[in-house]
Amino acid sequence: MNFVVVKDYQDIVKDSDTKKFILIYKKGTVNSDCAYEALTKIKDARVLTVDVNSVRNVHEHFGVDSVPSLVVTTGAKVENIIKGCQTPAYFDQIIHEKKAVYTTPDKRQAQKRVVVYSTPTCQYCNKLKQYFNKHGIKYTDINVASNQQAAAEMVRKSGQRGVPQTDINGQIIIGFDTAKLSRILNIPTE
16 A cells, blocks of 8 residues: 655645545544555555544545545546445445455355445435445445435436435436345345
């Protein structure tokens, strides 16, 4: 892992056409230290680090409202924001663009592509993400409160504005429907 400490937003906009991974975190907090530690285990990767304890002009440029957040950008365009502490395997999957794979009792199979459309203040959005984390389901979280283009895409796909919405390989599930999610993602019922 190659960490590059960012002192100012201008440090990020250099080489603006390249893909960047930017960890926005708060050193000394449990989740931020967890995310930083998980990223240290990734080989052949370059991550820009922004500690909000000392750098305060970066997170608003990317619509980041909670830390830790791993922001994936190409040029000035935000492609993805992964919130919270994730496993080293998940961060490796994001950085090296690997397809998610998980183990079932009988065989290995590729996990379906899961995208969660959420807002930070949505109680059911947070419950949905906790449910996925508990069951080892990897997902991309898109904050539609700060990303109007993604919000419009969500409405176009589902015809609805409410969150959470989950896109599983193109199939839209509205709300936190554990029965439907468990069936589609082969999650054992409790």
